[in-house]
Amino acid sequence: MKNPPFIYHRPESLAEALALLAEFGDDAKILAGGQSLLPVMALRLGRPDHVVDIGRIPELLTLDAGPSGTTIGALVRHAEAERSAAIATHAPLVAAAAPHIGHRAIRTRGTLVGSVAHADPAAEMPAVCLALGATMVAASVGGTRLIDAADFHEGYLTTALEPNEILTEIRLPAWPDDAGGAVVEISRRHADYALVGLACIIEVGDGSITGAALAFFGADSTPVRVADAEAVLVGRPPAESAFAAAAEIVSARLDPPSDIHGTANYRKHIAGVLTRRGLAEAAATIGVTA
Numbered sequence: 001m002k003n004p005p006f007i008y009h010r011p012e013s014l015a016e017a018l019a020l021l022a023e024f025g026d027d028a029k030i031l032a033g034g035q036s037l038l039p040v041m042a043l044r045l046g047r048p049d050h051v052v053d054i055g056r057i058p059e060l061l062t063l064d065a066g067p068s069g070t071t072i073g074a075l076v077r078h079a080e081a082e083r084s085a086a087i088a089t090h091a092p093l094v095a096a097a098a099p100h101i102g103h104r105a106i107r108t109r110g111t112l113v114g115s116v117a118h119a120d121p122a123a124e125m126p127a128v129c130l131a132l133g134a135t136m137v138a139a140s141v142g143g144t145r146l147i148d149a150a151d152f153h154e155g156y157l158t159t160a161l162e163p164n165e166i167l168t169e170i171r172l173p174a175w176p177d178d179a180g181g182a183v184v185e186i187s188r189r190h191a192d193y194a195l196v197g198l199a200c201i202i203e204v205g206d207g208s209i210t211g212a213a214l215a216f217f218g219a220d221s222t223p224v225r226v227a228d229a230e231a232v233l234v235g236r237p238p239a240e241s242a243f244a245a246a247a248e249i250v251s252a253r254l255d256p257p258s259d260i261h262g263t264a265n266y267r268k269h270i271a272g273v274l275t276r277r278g279l280a281e282a283a284a285t286i287g288v289t290a
């Protein structure tokens, strides 16, 4: 299907892009990798008059992963993160998510930041950011503001970004030495969006769980953490009994939608299964066998 007509802009600097957004506001859309925007336009679900292609802006290419944290610029592609040894070491949850995202061709064009800005509730990266407690950096002609991941996703395809803002980068905190992480999901076919998925982190010290994050995707209109289930893990040995206790709470607390792909009850059930599976995988990455 062909796209509707639009005016194409290709700014060469961030300042130029921000000026275009300030001028056109709601009538403009940012184009990053185009893997979500172009289908949306082709299906006439969105019809911006102006498309601002940020693909030539050098300031947005940053990928900096180290022991003190990770910064992912707006032009970093999923495939680049997937290949990066620094990401594998210092942001392993990002590395774990990447292979689940679409096909290789999609990951070659699509950006991590674009995925977070697009805010599909079944996407992996928004949940990874929520699990990690990421900070979003939003720029406009008026300056820059920081938004906590917990406040960023407001609803289906809806974020805290204003129409004149660009999400320039995502900052992830340092990955703790004693933490393991995993991303697990159920989808109908490989590379499909998840029916339900989980990005989880488990921290273990002196034989007990000292911290946990359970961020689900495909389970609500935004990614969602289940605080009670995280709390029940803390202080217990990283063993199947603890994971099963968390899973039971997850299945009780989540309130997922029903659609043609699965009922709410089915999603609640598989969220519990994924809790046990994800926590066991996360523990295994730090040498703990449940």
Ligand SMILES: Cc1cc2nc3c(=O)[nH]c(=O)nc-3n(C[C@H](O)[C@H](O)[C@H](O)COP(=O)(O)OP(=O)(O)OC[C@H]3O[C@@H](n4cnc5c(N)ncnc54)[C@H](O)[C@@H]3O)c2cc1C
Residues within 6 Å of the ligand: 029, 030, 031, 032, 033, 034, 035, 036, 037, 038, 039, 074, 100, 101, 102, 103, 106, 109, 110, 111, 112, 113, 114, 115, 116, 117, 118, 122, 123, 124, 125, 161, 165, 166, 167, 168, 191, 192, 193, 194
């Ligand atoms: C067949 C198919 C399967 C897919 N499967 C998955 C999957 O399993 N999991 C998954 O997570 N994704 C999946 N995707 C989507 C893919 O990950 C996209 O790359 C991603 O969602 C958007 O990234 P993009 O760079 O292509 O953004 P674009 O398509 O260019 O933009 C998407 C939206 O975000 C806005 N935007 C982009 N960048 C910024 C920015 N820096 N600041 C503010 N707004 C911005 C755009 O204006 C637009 O509204 C799939 C896509 C396809 C076509």
